[in-house]
Amino acid sequence: MRKIIIGIGGMTNGGKTTLSTNLLEVLPNSFVISQDIFFKDDSMVPVDSNGFKEYDTLDALHMDRMMSDIESWQKDPESFMSSRGLRVTSTGSQKPSVFALIVEGFLIFNHGPLNVLFDKRFFLEIPYSTCKERRSSRTYVPPDPPGYFDGYVWPMYLKNRKEMDDAVNDIVFLDGTQKQEELHSRVLADMHEILIVLQS
Numbered sequence: 001m002r003k004i005i006i007g008i009g010g011m012t013n014g015g016k017t018t019l020s021t022n023l024l025e026v027l028p029n030s031f032v033i034s035q036d037i038f039f040k041d042d043s044m045v046p047v048d049s050n051g052f053k054e055y056d057t058l059d060a061l062h063m064d065r066m067m068s069d070i071e072s073w074q075k076d077p078e079s080f081m082s083s084r085g086l087r088v089t090s091t092g093s094q095k096p097s098v099f100a101l102i103v104e105g106f107l108i109f110n111h112g113p114l115n116v117l118f119d120k121r122f123f124l125e126i127p128y129s130t131c132k133e134r135r136s137s138r139t140y141v142p143p144d145p146p147g148y149f150d151g152y153v154w155p156m157y158l159k160n161r162k163e164m165d166d167a168v169n170d171i172v173f174l175d176g177t178q179k180q181e182e183l184h185s186r187v188l189a190d191m192h193e194i195l196i197v198l199q200s
């Protein structure tokens with residue numbers, strides 16, 4: 001049995017969730033773990049000197065819990081999926097030969113212990129203006145206060161991005177303004193190559 005872990009990182013609103021959901025639909029025996037669901041409760045997130053809640057750091061996330069979910073998948077992908085109500089697809093009487101885990105999130109490559117687990121890393125980039133516009137039509141819990149994007153989110157993106165660029169070099173950058181279908185085919189083609197290597 002082969003296991004493959006793909007990282008779909010990217011800027012806020014870069015299209016990570018959309019791309020991951022599209023991949024999940026076509027990849028048999030795949031599962032998506034999203035970093036977003038590991039945000040700490042608002043009461044645990046501190047406020048910076050400008051009064052903005054510091055959500056865009058690893059400290060705002062339960063990374064220990066995220067890692068523990070990923071470890072469970074690694075130990076036994078089949079039971080991991082069935083315990084979440086998902087059926088494993090096999091060909092005839094044969095057990096599935098490949099399980100794929102897609103891990104998506106805005107800080108997945110900034111967490112060293114997670115970063116080392118990826119077989120392939122993708123990062124969705126979009127221009128500042130697209131990012132600001134997409135973000136303004138999204139409602140988070142809690143919602144972004146006025147000035148949050150320019151006063152906190154964008155400066156933190158630049159900081160986190162620099163840290164990632166300094167520490168990780170094996171990333172395929174994707175233009176998040178491309179059509180969903182193009183991004184989807186590009187990633188599938190790259191994954192196909194890895195699967196061939198893994199199976200040889």
Ligand SMILES: Nc1ncnc2c1ncn2[C@@H]1O[C@H](COP(=O)(O)OP(=O)(O)O)[C@@H](O)[C@H]1O
Pocket residue numbers: 010011012013014015016017018019134176177178179180183
């Ligand atoms: N390739 C794309 N082209 C145009 N809009 C997109 C594309 N991918 C995602 N979007 C839109 O951008 C917004 C953020 O997408 P989402 O997948 O939730 O981003 P992320 O998970 O990176 O925050 C959504 O409104 C989504 O419909």
Ligand SMILES: NC(=O)c1ccc[n+]([C@@H]2O[C@H](COP(=O)(O)O)[C@@H](O)[C@H]2O)c1
Pocket residue numbers: 010011012013014036039055056105106140141142153
């Ligand atoms: N609990 C939450 O899900 C929550 C709360 C506040 C802000 N956020 C924002 O989520 C962003 C990361 O998620 P996306 O990459 O999906 O946009 C961060 O920029 C952060 O500011 C999320």
